[in-house]
Amino acid sequence: MKIRSLITCFAATLAFQTTWAQQKKNVPYMPTQQQVLQSFKQANALDTALKSIAVVSNITPNWQSSGESFWYRKSLDNREAEYFVVEAVTGKKQKAFDHERLAKAIEKVTDKKVDGNKLWISDMFFSDDKSSITFKSGADWLMCDLKNYKAEKTIKPAIQAYNPNRPLQRRRYRWSGFFTDSVSPDKQWTAMQKKGNLVIKNKDSGKEIALSTDGTSEAPYGEFAWSPDGKYIIGYRITYKKIKDVYYVLSSVDGTTRGQLRSHDYAQPGDDFTSYEPFIFNVKTKKQLKVEADKIDFFGAPELHFREGNSRYFTFEKVDRGHQRFRLIEVDCQTGKTRNIIDERTKTFIYEQRIFTYYLPKTNEAVWVTEQDGWRHAYLVNTLTGKQQLITKGNWVLRDIDSVDVQKRQLWFKGSGMNAGEDPYFIHYYRIGFNGKGLIDLTPEKGNHQVTYSPDRKYMIDAYSQVHVAPVVSLRSTVTGKKIADLETADLSKLLATGIKLPEVFVAKARDGKTDIWGVVYRPANMDPNKAYPVIENIYAGPQDSFVPKNFSAVNEMQSIAQLGFIVVQIDGMGTANRSKAFHDVCWKNLADAGFDDRILWMKALAAKYPQVDVSRVGLYGTSAGGQNASGGLLFHPEFYKVGVAACGCHDNRIDKQWWNEQWMGYPVGPHYGAQSNITNAAKLQGNLMLIVGEADENVPPESTLRFADELIKANKDFELLVIPGMGHSDGGVYGRRSKKNFFIKHLLKTEPPVRGAEGI
Structure with missing residues (x-):
């Protein structure tokens, strides 16, 4: 009796827990055609609103010949702009001129209507005493006295403008x-x-x-x-x-x-x-x-x-x-x-x-960058003896050499993964001695950094942000490493007032149970917390880089797609670059892997945390190598991916360009090329697939997609094919992107898309 009572009690408890779990499970979001139409209209309205709001994420400093001051253009809301001049020593910032008075001066000389709030000046040089400017407005070069705002036409001055974005080291x-x-x-x-x-x-x-x-x-x-x-x-x-x-x-x-x-x-x-x-x-x-x-x-x-x-x-x-x-x-x-x-x-x-090698002939040395110790680092090589000495070391990645200072025997470089508690992909800028000592982080603030230097490298403009954290643009001293002034700090209040949801950074473990996999999540602005939304992965698993965005951006396609009723994600799985050599090596002769094991675990972990994530309805889309990956998801992981849109995919690595494919798939061409081909494996297709290709693609030959289609037809598989006349290597342009959204609506939301044009685009 006691045992039977215990069993009865256990069964009742289990039934209660099951019922409670079922009640807790979110209802799938399955909109009607009219609701989808409304989502399109709301998404278009949101896109329009977002594009009218200026978020300054960076500036282009136009350094004057003295190297002690620069001017820059700041974008404002509704495509307006204003110009500032900055004294580098103090960080003092002020308007470069009176915008309305300069507009009237330009009008008087050119007989063209000019809006002071929408001035477009592409080049500008201040006189030594800052009392006049010579500048280019449209096709005209003008000189204006800033004391009385009298302007006259002139010729381009014989001054070589400094390009801060030009690489300092010849490659x-x-x-x-x-x-x-x-x-x-x-x-x-x-x-x-x-x-x-x-x-x-x-x-x-x-x-x-x-x-x-x-x-x-x-x-x-x-x-x-x-x-x-x-x-x-x-x-x-x-x-x-x-x-x-x-x-x-x-x-x-x-x-x-x-x-x-x-x-x-x-x-x-x-x-x-x-x-x-x-x-x-x-x-x-x-x-x-x-x-x-x-x-x-x-x-x-x-x-x-x-x-x-x-x-x-x-x-x-x-x-x-x-x-x-x-x-x-x-x-x-x-x-x-x-x-x-x-x-x-x-x-x-x-x-x-x-591979980076920089030669120092006077001392018979070379700076060489390699991954031979398992992480990408710089070595100082004695070219007489062959002796190698590590300059940088540790479980982090040297991303690029900015410059080599031969006189001071210093290396200026970009690195990621050195700062504890940060996204390991965040780029920081550093300086270190050839002897591996004196390491200085020139950009210590948390975030992904982008830097330009003054001509004499005494100053730097540091723009940094995170995908969900507002950008900051600072002026710093490279001598002391200290911040001089914040030039721009983005205000997100107007952006957030639109109702937009900022993306979330999400981290889950890889297939090895130890390695962190990083990605981002975009959600609809009007997401119902009691509904479960299909997931769409924006995929590009090309081993040449990492691809998840790290900088703040108010407008992008992933956010736009999410507005239609999807949770859109992007992930860097194993086999992509900018982590350890072992992380990268997963791609070797193994491009079909595409990090799918890591991606799937990541999305399942996301669903375990958020009931709004429905991993029973997952789609993916990509372009070029991403097109190969999008099709590969349906072919090799049909248990997880149900819908794919593949644009101009390199569906067989034997058809694609030599330099890219032999780098990852090796030489000579062996049976593994065919074994991993989407074309060879076309008969495995189970989900819903759309192929997009431009007939004039010179990057990936169009026959890559057409041969894949041919094998799908031979295997009696249903799919959609969109060939765009005259288009090159592309995701299909406006028409292709609209077709992609409709395909996901039809197969993941299980409703007919609105009649073309009714949604307002």
């Missing part, structure tokens, strides 16, 4: 080719190719001397570079390989009745490349010497770096095809022998685009 893009001066250092000889051979021609006599004789039209010598002392010429025997073409048809060219065929060269994974075999030519002895090094069959001829004061030796960088080996190689011009100063190898990949 060479490895695919950009090799550039050198064909003229000798003493300007007496010119190196040239003649009938496939290296010939030097004397400036005065016109005499020509052949330094090679075995070159041919099929394998000529070329890409010549002189040593600084003029004793040697470095050249290459080149075996050319033509890059194959891809094609597309413009179907709807005005004034024609036939499609127009277009083509362009486009290297795909596995294609052959032009190769370069290095030789040394001794100008005095007229002898040539083959360098004892492998052919360069990836990228072009390399940039050369000669030793300071000793042209016998030079170095060049070599990235092996497949991205698993990087070398800094030194060559002896007398013997042709080589030695490896740096020889980095990895079982996965070396992220070639983020």
Whole structure:
């Protein structure tokens, strides 16, 4: 009896708990067509309201020639603006001029109506005593006396404007080719190719001397570079390989009745490349010497770096095809022998685009950035001995080198993940000595920072924010590291008065149960807390970067989609960049993974915390690699993702561009390429899929989408295909974005979208 009573009691308790849980569970949001129409109208009204409210997230400082002051334009509500001038030493800020008086002065000179609240000045220079300005308004250059506001037309002043956004350190893009001066250092000889051979021609006599004789039209010598002392010429025997073409048809060219065929060269994974075999030519002895090094069959001829004061030796960088080996190689011009100063190898990949080497020839050193210790850091390399010394270290990421100060032996750089208690993706700016000492955080405030410097680097403009925290723009001293003044602090009161919900930053554990996965959540402004809303993921899992927004932005597409009755999220899963090497390595030969295991766990954790999140109705959308991911979600995880919209996707990594795909999928092309292809796996489709492609896409060939569609048809799968005539690499533009929203409304909200045009767009 006691046991039966206990069982009866337990059953009753369980029934009560189950009923209570069912009652607590939110009702799915399932609007009528009329309610969706109303959501469209409210969303459009909110977008309009938000666009009329100015939130200053950054400024462009226009530094004056003295480097002690600058002016900037501040955007105001309703597209109005005002101009300020700032004294850098004190941070004193004041109006640059009387806006109404200057507008009238411009009107008088140009006979054009000018609104003082909407002045547009693109260039402006103050006189030394600040009593007059020379500026450009529209197409006119004017000079105005600020004491009496008399203006007159003038010409552009002979002043070189300083661009604060220009990189301070010159970077060479490895695919950009090799550039050198064909003229000798003493300007007496010119190196040239003649009938496939290296010939030097004397400036005065016109005499020509052949330094090679075995070159041919099929394998000529070329890409010549002189040593600084003029004793040697470095050249290459080149075996050319033509890059194959891809094609597309413009179907709807005005004034024609036939499609127009277009083509362009486009290297795909596995294609052959032009190769370069290095030789040394001794100008005095007229002898040539083959360098004892492998052919360069990836990228072009390399940039050369000669030793300071000793042209016998030079170095060049070599990235092996497949991205698993990087070398800094030194060559002896007398013997042709080589030695490896740096020889980095990895079982996965070396992220070639983020290799950084800066040479200090006077001290026979180089600053080199690598992930060889598991995190991206800078090393000081002795180019004579090959000895490496860490400059930066720790479980955080050096994001980029801002500049190298050779005199002070300091490195200025961007980093993320160093500051405890912060989003590990937040960028901060730092300075450190080559010896790894004297680290200074130039941007200590919590947030994601964007910095520009004054011409002499004594001052910096620091703009920082978080996706849900208002922006601040400050003036700081780089000498002391201290803040001089806050120039702009955004007021969000008008924005919040519209009813908009700011996004939430959400963190959950990855598939390993330890690693934090970071993302953001956007909700409808008028969300009913008692309803459960479908989830839409904005996905881009390309390994070249991280993609979740970190800066404040009042208007974006995710917020716009959320207004229609969705919870929209964006997540950086494993396999994307800017975390540890192990985090990044998940993508290696594994692009189909796309971090889905982490993404799904993240969304389930979100649903566990918020009953308004309905993970039984999940869609996703993306463009380019995101288009590949959006389709991949339906193919490889149909138990979770139900609806996808994929724009201009690279649905098979063998069809897409060589440089991007071999970086992550490796070389040579193996069976894993096909195994992870959306095209190969098309028959697995279970959910509702829309494909969007522009017929003139030159980034990802349109046939990538069309071949995928072909396989879906062969597998008898239902899907929608939107081909947009004349459009390039895009999400489909206004029409495509509208079609995407309708597709989600139909398949996630289970209602017919409003008649096109009725929603007011």
